[in-house]
Amino acid sequence: MALKRKKASQNESDDADELNAEIANLEMLTDEEEEEQDDSASFDDGQVDDFPEIVQSSDEDESESEDVEDEEDVDEHSSSENDSDTDDDSELHIFPKAKTVVSQITGQPKLVYPDIEPEYDSDSSTEDAPNRVGNIPMHWYDDLPHIGYDINGKKVLRPARGDELDKFLATVEDPSTWTSAFDKNTQTDKSLTAQELDIIRRLYENENPDAAYDPYEPMTEWFTGKGKEEIMPLSAAPEPKRRWVPSRWEKQKVMKIVRAIRQGRILPSKPKSTTKMEFYAIWSQPTAPVAPPPPAPKLNLPLHSESYNPPEEFLPTEEERKEWEEQDIEDREKDYLPNKYSSLRLVPAYDRFIKERFNRQLDLYLAPRVQRVKLNIDPNSLLPKLPSPNSLKPFPTYRSLRFVQSSGRVRCMSISPEGDWVVSGDENGIVILWEVNVGREVKRWKFSGKIGALDWCPRTDACYFVVTTEETIYFLIPPNLTATVFSLTHSLLAPTTLPPTTSSPVKWETASSGTWTLDKPILTVKLPPASGLPIQTTWHRRGDYLATVSNNGAQGGVWIHQITRRHSQAPFKKIKGVVQVVLFHPSKPHFFVATQQYVRLYNLAEQKLVKTFMPGIRWISSMDVHPSGDHLIVGGYDRKLCWFDLELSDKPFKVMRYHSRAIRSLHFHPTYPLFASSSDDGSIQIFHSRVYSDLMTDPLIVPLKILRGHQIREGLGVLQVRWCHSQPWLLSAGADGSVAVWCS
């Protein structure tokens, strides 16, 4: 038997060695060592089998010695076996059995524990402890590699302790972890024995830790028990009648209930409340004709693309599929992707079915509903019915010529009353006179600084125009005039007898007749200093009064100059807002002043405010009055154009917004029913604008043509448009330094 075991163990160890060699590739053992190990192993086995009692000490010695001696692998199988054996043995001896002995003194039985023999290995608890530091706070050793000293004074090294993960794994894998406790002395987890656990349990339940302890042991029965029963009653009173006679009161009570049950007032078993609804003809009784609440909108009916076998063109392409998949669920136009199945049995379940029903219900009770009237009209019927532009000819349709002035922006331009000549001025200070029909330059003047405005005098008998630069107004006479016109003009601008001068901050200076040539301005009006550049000039229809608007200066920068009297006056002492544009009324002594947001109409004769127009434009840029004097158009930098009927209201009759950028200039044609607007988007819009003398008929405004051709420079497009007086021709000055002539 022993031999067999030996063989087996040898085999095992051999196997283990092989495994070691193979797997771990650890140090190879010499033959001697191997033999030695084998011997010890066999010895162990024999011991275990034959003498289980003795093994404890010897084996422990052995294992200790092994621990000390062997740095290499031990035959783990055998050692673990031994360990378990020793454990079993030690369990038997921790609490020696107590004997019950009858005491000689008291005569009572008592527990007698065996004496502790003070032998060497009698109390193993002190001896076992490898760490002999005693009961000291163990944290003193926290920073040291050892945890104390053994009996021989050698350091006891700190056992390896796993990290938290190991601890956790131990709790999962090792079933005994929860019954183990940390031993401070050895710094390891020590599993508790059954007895120890029992003690813990008893302590936990507030019991005596000793299982054999009986707290009620000496019990003396004084009043109970055999022979000590009480047989006499405590009171001698006779038993009351109520103990055996049935109660009448109770009978009455019961009878009441019985009667109630008989009469059906009390139901013995009330009908149980059921959730089941019983249906009946609920609509059989006619009700008051109440309008029912509007029904919830129905879901859309399915389309072809939802079919299980749709026509092939409904199937999404790869890109569409991808796009659909990438879209957020709420953004998707359809909540499904069309798919084609060759037969009905291949159609799978629709995975969003419940979700869709749920969403529908959420819509039903959470979504606010608005009743909308669905417009079932042709959108084209919304378009206003306007006459075709072809029936409203003539109007300018194409660019007949382009006059390139210079590289600077052409801010202003004016056409002679006869409509043959044009003067245009740019920001470089150059004013050019050229012919409309051919675009030939006739004469050029050079001024210092920007040209603010240009305007030809509307008089037909005299011929001259004004040019404004910084704080100055120049009067120029074009060349090639007939003698009569020239003389009249000359005498008008440079009369031999000057009218009496009035006290005004504006200085009128005539060029001396000797040195004056056509290259020079014949008359110069010096506006008060620091009044800035006059950005707009406008003539009264008779050509005697000229109004200028400067971009800064007192009195809103508005001056009215009278040529014949050589007098300038500021009509407004104080004006609210910055004046943008001023205009003379074509027939009445009225004067329009446009500030940033309002247009005011003043009566110059009576010197009072007639009306204030509120176009609702943030910043007015331009304004023009219809030749009849009853209508006014106002354009703004916020792209709006307002048409006012002066008689009608101070609110615009029509507001239009069609330019994509700010409106720069507006002009009514003096004779044809046309007006044009130009904008920074580089386009010019021509309108037909027919007004009726009949007060009941609204003016007819028909957009006719969009003229494009000017380039946009630095955000500026067409800066000014002017109509030819006698022809349906339009001239436009652009920021690209050119003036275009648009002909019909």
Add this chain to the structure above:
Amino acid sequence: MGRLKQKGKAGAVKAYITRTSAIRKLQCSLADFRRLCILKGIFPREPRNKKRANKGSSAPASFYYTKDIAYLAHEPVLKKLREHKAFAKKLSRALGRREWSTAKSLEENKPVYRLDHIIKERYPAFIDAVRDIDDALCMIFLFASLPAGDRLSTELVESCSRLASEWQLYVLQTRSLRKVFLSIKGIYYQAEIMDQLVTWLVPYQFTQQIPSDVDVRVMLTFLELYQTVLGFVFFKLYTDVGLVYPPPLDAAKDEGAAGIGAFTLREVTHVSETSNSQPNHKTVEVDGRKVSGKDVRQAIKSIAASSEQDIADSVMSVPEPPAATAEVDEEFVPQPSKSDSVDTSLRTLKSLSSLPQTTQLSLFVPYTFFLSREISRPIFEFLIRSSGGRVGWPASSGSGSPLNENDESITHVIIDRPVIQKTGETSEERERRLRRKYVQPQWVADCINAGKILLEGLYAQGQTLPPHLSPFEEYSFAPSSEDKPDEDMNAVETEEEEEEEAEEEEKEVEQSDSTVEMGDEKGESEDPEKKASKAIAKVTISEDPAALRAAELAAEAAGMDYATFAKEVKKLKKRSHVPSEKDDREEDMNKMMMSNRQRKLYEKMKYSQRKKEAEQAKLAGRRDKLMKERRREAKKTA
């Protein structure tokens, strides 16, 4: 001088109430409020000015009409909900104290709300209810197909499937099914009930899982309402056609998955003659107390007896439609004979479409169908029977089939399997196979939608099916090239060839154009012919008769004969069939005379129009491409 108006005393502030304040006013929990809203059909409103309605605050809030909430405050259901809250407290206390008998008696007397008054309120007339049962039907059919589990009680699912069957039975009985659409989501049915179109969606028969992001409580509340509505609606519908509601259920058949076949439809008068269960039934409905167990037992007995009688009367458990209507039907019904079927196959599509619509009600009357094993029986049984056909199915699809597979009367077999050659076939089987028509299930749906019997050839077993189109949308183009007669096909082909040629020519022209332009730049002399073609191109763009004349002259000068010139012009016109830009511009200019509001409306309409058109164009383009490809392939194979 009028009285000063105080802020917050009138107007939107008074008319609207936020949800939070509504809940506070009703003194109920949010869940109870939701439940009430669902049951009463109260939904939030969008005030015209939110800020004004919300006392100047612009915080997001949902608003209800104050009047709605005021009505809610007197709602009996709300009272019951409050009682239920108290009951729940009492019950939990009893359970906590382990007073089981108290808990039991509490449980027995737990407050339960009834919804009939709400139904009456929401649908004062029966027609209103019929108009609004679409969603209810969808939900009922969905829940009838859901697995009962811890979230759904078995009774609920059973009640839903019962209601679903009752509805199907009614539709069958009245033959009111009009449209059916097999979609990827499920099957849409449309029936005409009391001149109202009722559409409902039934999922395919698969086990559905309730997703985790779905609040089942909300769905169950809706379901509660829907069950009640449908119960009342069905009661009215059934009693109106003289049937007993609820139709008695044969438990044994139901066990055998007979579906709607498990129910027996009984006419009211007939039943009252045979037994007295009907008046009894009435008393039950009026006051539920006076029914004793005896009565119930008797009633069950009588029901069983009468149902047996019914079965004896007809092979199918559903009785034949009233005799009068049957006679009327018969006038229109062609006799199911061989010659007739040949006749239908010879008829052209046009003549078929001109047939009277009344045939639709009894579309399948002359036919008998057999469903193959892989066909979903409940769906097709319903479809066929609601069009008057007789239908049988194998035992594996459920019990209660009135026909067996070998039945001689079977004319059509609905099959959804590829064709497999059978080897061992007796002559009898072969004969039977030849006598029957094997069609794919789509045929049934398409026949019902078309309102006539379509040719079976296209739908025969193993054939590639023609597309299944929605009956709810017009399909503006011919479904596919197969439907067209051959001559037409040829015509199309020749046209196409021409087109192809034209395309090639166009390419050439384009090339020449580009060379011409290059020549222009270099200032070299041009080829006169190219010049002419260029002139033509200009003409087509301008579409001016004068210009056309000029171009013609130029072509003549270049030595081009008139035929080629005409062809060229035609081709170019075809190419530039875009609406002339001029019109567009004019429109644009006219747009600036519109008011802002009108313009926005116009833009919106135009946008949607353009979108729709683009979609249509895309589809048409794809269709053309597909057809071209198909034809090319056909050419190749031929």
